[in-house]
Amino acid sequence: MSNLLIIGIVLILGAVGFLLGRQRALAAAGGDARNLHSLPKYYGANVGLNAIVPAFGVLIVWLLAQPLLVNANVSGMLDEGASAGARNLLMADVRRVADGLDTAVSQGALTAEGAANLGTDTDNVREILADVGVALGSEVTAQTLSAAQRYRAMSATGNIWKTIIVIAASLAGLALAFMVTKPSFRARNIVETGVLAVLIFAASIAIMTTVGIVLSLVFNTIEFFRLYAASEFFFGLRWNPSFSGRGGGSELGIIPLLWGTLYISLVALIVAVPLGLFAAIYLSEYASKGVRAFAKPLLEVLAGIPTIVYGLFALLTVGPLLVEVFGEGGFLGVSWMAGGTAVMTAGLVMGIMLIPFVSSLSDDIINAVPQSLRDGSYGLGATKSETVKQVVLPAALPGIVGAILLAASRAIGETMIVVLGAGAAARLSLNPFDAMTTVTAKIVSQLTGDSDFASPEALVAFALGITLFVITLALNVFALYIVRKYREQYD
Amino acid sequence: MTDATVTPPMRAKGKSLMADDARTQKRNAAERRFKAYGIIAILVGLSFLVFLATSILRNGIPAFTQTVVQVEFTLTQEEFDAAEGTLLKTSAYTDVFVSKLTEQVSAQGLDVEVDGKAVERLLGKVGGDLREFYKENPDQIGQPAQFQLAAASRVERYLQGKLTRDMVVDGRFLEKTDLDIVDALVDAGIITSAFDWNFITGTDTGVDNPGGAGIGASVIGSFFMMLVVLFLSLPIGVAASIYLEEFAPKNRFTDLIEVNISNLAAVPSIVFGILGLAVFIQFAHLPQSAPLVGGLVLTLMTLPTIVISTRASLKAVPPSIRDAALGVGASKMQSVFHHVLPLAMPGILTGTIIGLAQALGETAPLLLIGMVGFVAREYPDGLASGLLDPNSAMPAQIYTWAARSDEAFFEKAWGGIIVLLLFLMTMNIIAIILRRRFERRW
Amino acid sequence: MDDYYTTDRKMSTMQDTKIAASGVQVYYADNHAIKDVNVDIGDKTVTAFIGPSGCGKSTFLRCLNRMNDTIDICRVEGDIKIDGEDIYDKKVDPVQLRAKVGMVFQKPNPFPKSIYDNVAYGPKIHGLASSKADLDNIVEKALRRGAIWDEVKDRLHAPGTGLSGGQQQRLCIARAVATEPEVLLMDEPCSALDPIATAQVEELIDELRQNYAVVIVTHSMQQAARVSQKTAFFHLGNLVEYDDTDTIFTNPKDPRTESYISGRIG
Structure with a gap:
């Protein structure tokens, strides 16, 4: 029975439970709701929830546990001597064959019995599966086939038991809750506890997301380091993945990518920080109300524009423009720039994107500097600019540093602008008009290509991802710490 | 000390205020300069915005128009039978079309040589289209019919001035003589431009047909993703915020959640893509390129935004409201759900719309889960297909077009950006109106 | 009575008028905050402005x-x-103007810099010192005048925000006098201080009278009586009465002043 159907049945049981519970409570109270501890709907909700929640709990646990158990059992049948990586590949084949057999059965190409009794010596499994649209990379070995058959058998048994147990849990919950429904039963308190549990669960999704990120990065990174030496990854000066997609001959050093990332971020910050900071100072210290109401939202529009727009802007507008100025035969008569995609292109555009980010954060921080400090300075006969430079900015400095770090983390993690604007070649160069590439751009290119998911060329993306995650996380934590400290100072 | 070199006289007591001394003048000049830097910074920022906007509009608007060849003629029954009788049916139709076109051109007193090959280079497989039309509408035979045929993208670029005569290398796609034909057709008013509905409603095409590419399918993909994001992130975000703002005790667990939320808000979007790939596709075996998976990833990305804005709205509801509810014997839960939440709703909705707008423009994570542009080949038929069948989304479609080597796709990318920005603008305007209308000052 | 007023004034101050205000009106948007105030403030005198809160002082x-x-x-x-x-x-x-008319605020507001830099800030921006030694001198002199030198001379480079409230306020006074003003305005300088710190600051104000025209706004009638020679009573934006401090407190002419002094309005 499909999971959707099970869920549907459980939900129906829940609805039935609601009606039953409500009715029983009312009946027990002699039809007068005032004799009840809680409103009738709470009794109904209590029964309904009891029918649904434990059943779903069982279902989720089952869904997580069954594949693990089946996998462990089936992979025991496979080649004992194989390495973990090879075994993973074998298991993937097994699953594909098993899925193929399912498809074949559902399309009527095989009977359920026939699928269970296939043998490599009598049938050409690859052909049968190809007929129903499941393409296999190689011939199916006897071992794989029997493992796949075992896999199917176990899954089928598991599914039957799953259906039985989940529905039993639902019925049991319903019955139990129905039994305890009495006028003195504190249904509201129970239901509210249940709701609170839901709220807590929702709040802890944030934790689960972080755990999910960390686990998905860590496991695949470990897998990558099995295939490729960690030291060569972290200290390698060349990035040159082979395109065969089956490993061998790739050079996967992260240094050139990090260099490109940092260089582009630096250019972006050089553009964004002065512009953003001066804009924030002008808006918070000088601008009249009218100018502020006009200029601030307009500047913030720059922050609301999706990064793909900036990427296209870099690739098709800014890049060619820069080539016209700095390229061969260009406006300046220098030929520093060979193509439109370059560190400068991406950095400049990213800088534009970050202006409102820097300016609105700095604006908040400058506004948090108490007016009394400004008054003190004006009272001594300081001009506005002297007050800003010598009193406001030094007082706001930690907060502004925090804002700049947040902007830096944004720049390092930015993807679309560099994918389109920075170029594809990894290069260790000082020329800002050279094309370079970044960590994020390579994550995209390594995971969107055709290379095999188990190859080091694809897995390297996870190692790049974890590097990126650690760097940005460190910057964020540090920046948020500084900003929070700064806020406390004036609270 | 910046001015140590200038020996200043001690200010004489009782010196007049009316005259600025040299030092004050210098300081005032510095003041004016500093103020000017601020104005310059803002003007530079705003001019970037203007530059961006003009370059989007200038490059993108042509994507909404299409160069078409408008020919009106009547296909007689005899011509139809004759064409159907030949071996190469479509080329027979092409020949009919060429002769009709030549008639129209020479009726205008223009003299150009038009042949079947040239027409195919300029308009694509005209014969096939014509045959299809008359096969499907046999009653149109013998009736005058108006044909609007899309010109090849190169013709369009030639007319826009982006392709010059020198750039045409004979034999590849277009020949120089074709351009004479185009000029003549323009003079005859046969080539005109029309609104390109196909761009709004169409799907992505292969790399060899930039003219036919449309953004429609990926708009639908984006729509289904937003549906998922809305239905997951709003309830989850609101529930999480209610817990954190109203119920959470101050302890390690709560701190952990808070730290997680503020950090997730700053994690690069590509990392969420990796999460989606590893957890939803690798581990949970959800289908690749499915808007459902895209929606799940974007939900996780949008949650921190929604939680932060929802908490601000909850915080803005004064404690007196909660006290009043508790005072008449409502439970804590009832006071929140009956009183606080409804009052905070406008703020929550505003925050949600802004979060959705952010999610709508997100590209990088979608590329990792396979929602690239070229899978957006057909419209889904129904809810399940919309959620589970491979599709793309607007920004990913734009990326795919931008990454193609044929420059004709760039125009489509710019046009796609206009469509995307129109959606974003609408969402933001709705959010602003909501805020203006329902914002309550306590 | 007018005769008495003029003679007394000459006797008590023997000084020229430093600030002469006539027909002053102040509006905050539509709110008329100060209504036609005329007042002459003498040099080398402490003038106190008293009145209930919101009266415009x-x-x-x-x-x-x-x-x-x-x-x-x-x-x-x-x-x-x-x-x-x-x-x-x-x-x-x-x-x-502000270099000439210094100001001390209600809440001590030292800049988040060192004690030295707090005091040196004014002289630096106005270019009063020609050398580092000169600046050191000015700072020391100002801190001495602010009656805080002895407490901070060993930690001039510690942050000014680390001092106690009373010390901070005296530091702010030192900061104000470092620019060599001729008039010193004090806006309730003791309202955020404890009684001991208040006594120290009041003593300081009395000393400052030797060199400056001091104008002090205060909530406390006792403080006005203790430190000032002249007192102005403000009520609802009007200057109700302006006279010698002794006269205001012992023999007020206006019934509103009397009500305020005796605690009936306030």
């Missing part, structure tokens, strides 16, 4: 060095002359 004080310029909606009319020069004249640069 602080607003008027802030007109005297044009601090109200920093508030957009504030509009000042009338004539305020310092040494015979109209400070609201177009030719007057408020920056120069």
Whole structure:
């Protein structure tokens, strides 16, 4: 029975439970709701929830546990001597064959019995599966086939038991809750506890997301380091993945990518920080109300524009423009720039994107500097600019540093602008008009290509991802710490 | 000390205020300069915005128009039978079309040589289209019919001035003589431009047909993703915020959640893509390129935004409201759900719309889960297909077009950006109106 | 009575008029905050402004060095002359004016810098020191005048925000006198301080009278009685009465003043 159907049945049981519970409570109270501890709907909700929640709990646990158990059992049948990586590949084949057999059965190409009794010596499994649209990379070995058959058998048994147990849990919950429904039963308190549990669960999704990120990065990174030496990854000066997609001959050093990332971020910050900071100072210290109401939202529009727009802007507008100025035969008569995609292109555009980010954060921080400090300075006969430079900015400095770090983390993690604007070649160069590439751009290119998911060329993306995650996380934590400290100072 | 070199006289007591001394003048000049830097910074920022906007509009608007060849003629029954009788049916139709076109051109007193090959280079497989039309509408035979045929993208670029005569290398796609034909057709008013509905409603095409590419399918993909994001992130975000703002005790667990939320808000979007790939596709075996998976990833990305804005709205509801509810014997839960939440709703909705707008423009994570542009080949038929069948989304479609080597796709990318920005603008305007209308000052 | 008023004034101060205000009106947007105030403030005198909160005394004080310029909606009319020069004249640069008319605020507001830099800030921006030694001198002199030198001379480079409230306020006074002002405006300088710190600051104010015209806004009638020679009573934006401090407290002419002194309004 499909999971959707099970869920549907459980939900129906829940609805039935609601009606039953409500009715029983009312009946027990002699039809007068005032004799009840809680409103009738709470009794109904209590029964309904009891029918649904434990059943779903069982279902989720089952869904997580069954594949693990089946996998462990089936992979025991496979080649004992194989390495973990090879075994993973074998298991993937097994699953594909098993899925193929399912498809074949559902399309009527095989009977359920026939699928269970296939043998490599009598049938050409690859052909049968190809007929129903499941393409296999190689011939199916006897071992794989029997493992796949075992896999199917176990899954089928598991599914039957799953259906039985989940529905039993639902019925049991319903019955139990129905039994305890009495006028003195504190249904509201129970239901509210249940709701609170839901709220807590929702709040802890944030934790689960972080755990999910960390686990998905860590496991695949470990897998990558099995295939490729960690030291060569972290200290390698060349990035040159082979395109065969089956490993061998790739050079996967992260240094050139990090260099490109940092260089582009630096250019972006050089553009964004002065512009953003001066804009924030002008808006918070000088601008009249009218100018502020006009200029601030307009500047913030720059922050609301999706990064793909900036990427296209870099690739098709800014890049060619820069080539016209700095390229061969260009406006300046220098030929520093060979193509439109370059560190400068991406950095400049990213800088534009970050202006409102820097300016609105700095604006908040400058506004948090108490007016009394400004008054003190004006009272001594300081001009506005002297007050800003010598009193406001030094007082706001930690907060502004925090804002700049947040902007830096944004720049390092930015993807679309560099994918389109920075170029594809990894290069260790000082020329800002050279094309370079970044960590994020390579994550995209390594995971969107055709290379095999188990190859080091694809897995390297996870190692790049974890590097990126650690760097940005460190910057964020540090920046948020500084900003929070700064806020406390004036609270 | 910046001015140590200038020996200043001690200010004489009782010196007049009316005259600025040299030092004050210098300081005032510095003041004016500093103020000017601020104005310059803002003007530079705003001019970037203007530059961006003009370059989007200038490059993108042509994507909404299409160069078409408008020919009106009547296909007689005899011509139809004759064409159907030949071996190469479509080329027979092409020949009919060429002769009709030549008639129209020479009726205008223009003299150009038009042949079947040239027409195919300029308009694509005209014969096939014509045959299809008359096969499907046999009653149109013998009736005058108006044909609007899309010109090849190169013709369009030639007319826009982006392709010059020198750039045409004979034999590849277009020949120089074709351009004479185009000029003549323009003079005859046969080539005109029309609104390109196909761009709004169409799907992505292969790399060899930039003219036919449309953004429609990926708009639908984006729509289904937003549906998922809305239905997951709003309830989850609101529930999480209610817990954190109203119920959470101050302890390690709560701190952990808070730290997680503020950090997730700053994690690069590509990392969420990796999460989606590893957890939803690798581990949970959800289908690749499915808007459902895209929606799940974007939900996780949008949650921190929604939680932060929802908490601000909850915080803005004064404690007196909660006290009043508790005072008449409502439970804590009832006071929140009956009183606080409804009052905070406008703020929550505003925050949600802004979060959705952010999610709508997100590209990088979608590329990792396979929602690239070229899978957006057909419209889904129904809810399940919309959620589970491979599709793309607007920004990913734009990326795919931008990454193609044929420059004709760039125009489509710019046009796609206009469509995307129109959606974003609408969402933001709705959010602003909501805020203006329902914002309550306590 | 007029005769008595003039003679007494001459006797008690024997000084020229430093600040002459006539017909001063202040508006905050539509709110008429100060109504037609005329007052002459003498040099080398402590003048106290008293009155219930919201009566406009602080607003008027802030007109005297044009601090109200920093508030957009504030509009000042009338004539305020310092040494015979109209400070609201177009030719007057408020920056120069404020160097001449120093101000100390209600809440101590040392800059988040070292004690030394707090005091040196004013002299630096006005270019009063020609060398580092000169600046050291000015700082020391100002800290001595602020009666805080002995407490901080060993930690001049510690942050000013680390001092106690009373010390901070005296540091702010030292900071104000470091620019060599001629008038010192004090906006409730003791309201955030404890009694001991208040006594120290009051003692200091008395000493400052030797060199400056001091104008102090205070909530506390006792403080006005203790430190000032002249007292002005403000009520609802009007200057109700202005006279020798002794006269105001012992023999007020206006019934409103009497009510305030005796605690019936306030």
